[in-house]
Each structure stands twice: as structure tokens, then as C-alpha cells.
Amino acid sequence: MAPMSIPTRRLLSNAPFLAAATGQTPSHRPVWFMRQAGRSLPEYRAIRSDVGMLESCFNPELVCEITMQPIRRHKVDAAILFSDIVVPLKAAGIDLDIVAGVGPVVANPVRTTSDVAALPRLLPEEVGAVTDAITLLTAELGDTPLIGFAGAPFTLASYLVEGGPSRNLERTKALMHGDPTTWNALLGALTDITIAFLQAQVRAGVDAIQLFDSWAGSLSLAQYRAHVLPHSERVFAELANAGVPRIHFGVGTGELLGAMGEAGADVVGVDWRIPLDVAAGRVGPGKALQGNLDPAVLFSGPAAVESEVRRIVAEGDRAIELGSAGHIFNLGHGVLPATDPGVLTAVVELVHSL
Numbered sequence: 585m586a587p588m589s590i591p592t593r594r595l596l597s598n599a600p601f602l603a604a605a606t607g608q609t610p611s612h613r614p615v616w617f618m619r620q621a622g623r624s625l626p627e628y629r630a631i632r633s634d635v636g637m638l639e640s641c642f643n644p645e646l647v648c649e650i651t652m653q654p655i656r657r658h659k660v661d662a663a664i665l666f667s668d669i670v671v672p673l674k675a676a677g678i679d680l681d682i683v684a685g686v687g688p689v690v691a692n693p694v695r696t697t698s699d700v701a702a703l704p705r706l707l708p709e710e711v712g713a714v715t716d717a718i719t720l721l722t723a724e725l726g727d728t729p730l731i732g733f734a735g736a737p738f739t740l741a742s743y744l745v746e747g748g749p750s751r752n753l754e755r756t757k758a759l760m761h762g763d764p765t766t767w768n769a770l771l772g773a774l775t776d777i778t779i780a781f782l783q784a785q786v787r788a789g790v791d792a793i794q795l796f797d798s799w800a801g802s803l804s805l806a807q808y809r810a811h812v813l814p815h816s817e818r819v820f821a822e823l824a825n826a827g828v829p830r831i832h833f834g835v836g837t838g839e840l841l842g843a844m845g846e847a848g849a850d851v852v853g854v855d856w857r858i859p860l861d862v863a864a865g866r867v868g869p870g871k872a873l874q875g876n877l878d879p880a881v882l883f884s885g886p887a888a889v890e891s892e893v894r895r896i897v898a899e900g901d902r903a904i905e906l907g908s909a910g911h912i913f914n915l916g917h918g919v920l921p922a923t924d925p926g927v928l929t930a931v932v933e934l935v936h937s938l
Contacts, residue, residue, distance in 0.1 A: 593789050593827070594722060599729050601662040604910035605792060605829035605851050605872050613897060613911065614661035615935040616731075617928060618833075619918030620654040621666040624925055627653050637682040641671050647717035648724065655728055658929045662729045662792070663721065665785070667714065669735025669796055670743065672781035675710040678703070678744070686748065693747035695759065700770045706780040708787075715788035722789040729792060731831070732785030736797035737774040737815040744770070753802050760811050771815040779822045786826045794831040795819060795849070801836025808840050813847060820848030831874060835917055841866040850909075856916030860899040861906060869907025873900065876916040882927045883920075893931055897938050 596602055600610035622628040628650055632640055640646050650666040670688045674680055679691035694700060708715075721730050743749070745756045760767045782793050797816065800808060820830055832844050833853030845852050845867035852871055854863040856878035863873055881892045893913075900911030913935045919928065 593791065594727075596727055596729055596791060599661070599727060599791075601729050601912060602791060602829065604912050605831070607870075607872065607909035610910070612936050613900070613913055613938060615913035615932050616660040616662040616664065617654070617658075617915050617919050618664070620658065620660060620928070621651050621664055622653075623921045624919050624923040624928070625653050625657065626925075627657075637668060637684075638671070638674055641667050642675075642713040644713050644716040644720055647714070648720040651717070651721055651730075652724060654928075655725065657925060658932050660728075660932055662731050663725055664731040664794070665714070665718065665721070665733060665790065667733065669733075669739065669798070671714065672706050672711060672734065672777050673740060673744070675714075675781075676704040676706040676777060677710075680743075683748075688743050689748040690744055693755075694741075694744040694770060695755065697763075697766045697769070700766055700773060703770075703773045705773075706777045708780065708784045711781060711784050714781075715784055718785060718788035718790055730790050731792045731794055732782065732790035733794040733796060734778045734781045734785075734819075736795050736800070736812075736834075737771045737778055737819070738800055738803075738812045739796065739798045740774045740778070741767075741770055742799045744774075753799065757802075757807075760807070764811070767811060768815075771812070775815045775818050778819050782819070782823055783826070786823070786828060790828065792829045792831060793823060793826070794833060794853075797832070797834040797837070797844075800834040800840060800844075801855075803840070805839055805843060809843055813843055816844075816847040824848065829872075833874070838863070838866075842868065845871055851912065853914070854916065860896065860908075860911065861902040864903035864906040864908045867908070870909055872910035872912060873903050873908050874912040874914050876914065877931070879915045879917055879920050879923070882923050882931070886927075886930070889927060889931065890934060893934050894938065897935065 600614040603610035647666045742756045830849045831851040832849035838858040852867045854875035
């Protein structure tokens with residue numbers, strides 16, 4: 585692949601999110617929420633009432649507005665681009681749709697060597713709507729950093745092989761173990777798509793990138809190391825000179841955190857299942873941690889929420905004492921749709937006060 589060209593970007597040297605992500609001392613503990621753009625906000629539901637998910641993701645003005653909504657409401661320390669992990673697949677020409685209540689559904693699942701050979705490559709101009717949205721956002725965000733993102737090759741592969749969401753990923757694991765040559769060709773093609781998508785976002789001006797490996801937690805450590813880690817490593821290696829922090833996140837990945845830390849990211853996201861100070865020991869020193877309030881706790885009332893927020897901040901402090909480069913407060917997964925937006929605002933205010 586061609587070397588990553590670093591664009592002229594906004595000067596955000598005082599942004600707490602970027603300071604924490606790069607081992608500096610932020611002016612306050614930064615906080616943002618996965619899936620903060622949309623889902624729980626009434627203004628989001630209003631603006632998307634008659635617009636499909638993928639249609640929304642390819643409308644620059646709509647992407648800009650939805651991305652800005654939680655910035656205005658919650659005063660979080662970073663914006664995350666409103667998009668979906670299957671956007672680069674759709675842009676490249678793969679026949680899929682996001683079905684309400686189901687998730688991504690692929691018209692022609694990818695299960696054979698010939699299926700893999702037929703996969704398209706992603707050209708930068710095919711995600712022009714996304715990069716146009718980033719241009720709009722960097723003009724509007726002021727001193728708030730913008731996080732771009734992509735789905736990791738394994739998680740993208742799971743949707744393509746299964747044809748949609750799957751609880752057990754039986755077809756995915758069968759291909760992975762039964763035909764490793766085809767598996768590696770598939771992940772190699774998806775790695776190329778992921779790199780092209782992230783590079784396009786960086787060139788457009790995002791200030792950080794996050795790689796979501798949503799389904800990696802379904803794997804054993806041995807499976808992850810043998811069949812997934814090399815491809816994630818290549819994504820991060822190709823973005824190493826991009827000049828932006830790189831975040832790696834998966835769900836249910838407590839047993840994989842050491843290997844995920846080796847993949848090359850600057851920040852490792854931690855879900856709610858293990859404490860941050862324990863995660864610090866698994867990830868190892870020199871990387872920042874992000875997380876890890878259980879999203880369901882936001883339904884438990886002000887006293888319980890405050891107690892959990894304080895616990896996580898304290899664990900983040902201990903993680904830093906143990907060698908972590910910093911702590912970015914976040915949820916351990918995405919905002920649940922029925923969450924009271926006022927609770928999220930209160931969490932931001934509490935974290936900042938601490």
C-alpha cells in the first residue's frame with residue numbers, strides 16, 4: 585500500500601482526549617461514549633424518522649448533524665463519526681443492507697475461494713460522502729477532536745460469512761479452521777478495505793481512529809493469535825505514520841487483552857467485565873486504556889451511577905500507577921437506546937469534576 589500522507593489538521597494540543605490517548609497529562613479526565621451519536625437522543629430519532637441507516641451514513645449533512653448532537657447536549661471530550669462498520673463494504677459494492685431489528689444482512693454470503701476472489705477493493709472516491717462529512721465536522725467542532733472508525737477484518741468477515749448477525753459464528757469458525765488458506769485470503773481482502781477506509785478518514789481530517797472488533801470475544805486466545813491478530817496488526821501498522829492515536833476495542837475480550845495490546849494500537853478499550861487495573865496488567869505498560877462503565881448501570885439511579893463512575897475513575901488512576909499511559913472514561917460498550925440522555929450528561933459532569 586502507498587505510504588500514509590499526513591494532512592494539515594487542526595491544532596488540538598490542549599484537547600484532554602488526545603492528551604490522555606498519547607501519554608500526556610490532560611487538564612481533566614476525558615470522557616466520550618460509544619454510540620453517543622444517535623440511539624438514545626430524541627433529536628436523533630426525529631431527524632432519522634424516515635431515513636434508512638445506510639442512507640443516513642452516505643448523507644454528509646445528516647452525518648454532520650447526528651455527530652454534533654451529543655457534543656451539544658453532553659459536552660463530551662470527543663465526537664465519533666456517525667457511521668456503521670459495514671459502510672466501506674457497501675461503498676465498495678457488496679450487496680448488503682442494515683435491517684431494522686436485525687442488523688447487517690448480506691445478499692450473497694462469502695464462503696468459498698471464488699467468493700473471496702470476487703470481492704471488490706475500496707477506492708477512496710467511493711467513500712466521498714464520508715470524507716465530505718468529516719470536512720463539514722472539522723469546520724464545526726472547534727477544539728473537540730473527531731474520532732473516525734472502522735470494523736476490524738474479523739468482525740467484517742463474520743458478517744460476510746454468516747450472511748448477517750450470528751450468536752455462535754459457526755460458519756465463520758468452520759471456514760477459519762477448515763480452510764485457513766481461504767480464510768486468510770478473505771481477511772487479507774478485508775484488511776485492505778479497512779486500511780483504505782481509515783486512511784481516507786485520516787486524510788479528510790479525523791483526529792483519532794478506532795478499530796472495532798465487535799465479535800472477537802467469541803474467540804479463544806489461540807484462535808485470535810493464529811487467525812486474527814496478524815490482520816489487525818497490519819491495519820495498525822499501515823496507520824502508524826498517520827499522526828493520530830489508534831484505539832482498539834472489542835466486546836468480551838478480557839482474555840484477549842494482552843494480544844490485542846500487541847496489535848499496535850495506542851489505546852486499548854476495555855469492556856465492563858474486568859476492572860481497569862486488572863486490564864492494565866494484561867495490556868502491559870505504555871498504552872492508554874479506555875472504558876469501562878457497564879451501559880446497563882445507567883438505568884440504576886443517580887446514587888448507583890455515581891458510585892460506579894467513582895469506582896472506575898479510581899481504577900483508571902490505579903491503572904496509570906501500574907504503567908498505563910492514560911485513561912479515557914467511556915462505557916464498556918455502546919449506549920443502549922432506552923438510556924435517559926440526562927444521565928449521560930450527568931456522567932460527563934461528574935467525570936469532569938473528579
